[in-house]
Amino acid sequence: MPYVLLALAIAFEVTATLAMRGSEGFTRLGPAAIVVAGYLISFVFMARALTSLNVGPVYAIWSALGTIGAFAGGVLLFDEPVRPLTVAGAVIIVLGVIVMNLGGGVSQG
Template sequence: MPFVLLGLAIAFEVTATLSLRASDGFTRLGPSAIVVAGYLLSFVLMARALTSLNVGPVYAIWSALGTIGAFAGGVLLFDEPVRPLTVVGAVIIVLGVVVMNLGGGISQG
């Protein structure tokens, strides 16, 4: 169950971040409301997941997959450019999460 909560937290964080871009500087009410609700739900769900998972790897996974999701969403929804160096950076982020998990990983308490 904590991994489901973490997955949902990531989904809400990505949604909130993409809505932040769509809010046009908080001048559009709908996307602005999604930003607030999305981040709130994301933090609540991650806090619940952290009751039984290690904070370091969980935060690494949450932030890394959130970064990758925001990158992909920006490309798909806002026609943001994909540059080779950006893709290399995304791969490095994922590798960092893998290394963190190899070094101690996630344990359920």
């Protein structure tokens, strides 16, 4: 169950981040409301997941998958460019998360 909560936290965080881009500097009310609600819901799910998972590796997973999700969403929704160096950076982030989890895992105790 904590991994489902973490997945939901990531999904809401990515949605909020992409809505921030679509809010055009908070000048569009609909996307701006999605930003506020999305981050609030994301933090609630993250807090719930952290009742049974370790904060370091979980935050690494959350931020890494959020970064990848925002990158992919930017490409798909806003026609942002895909550059080899950007893809390499994304791969490095994922590798870092894997190394963190190998070093300590994500369950408390």
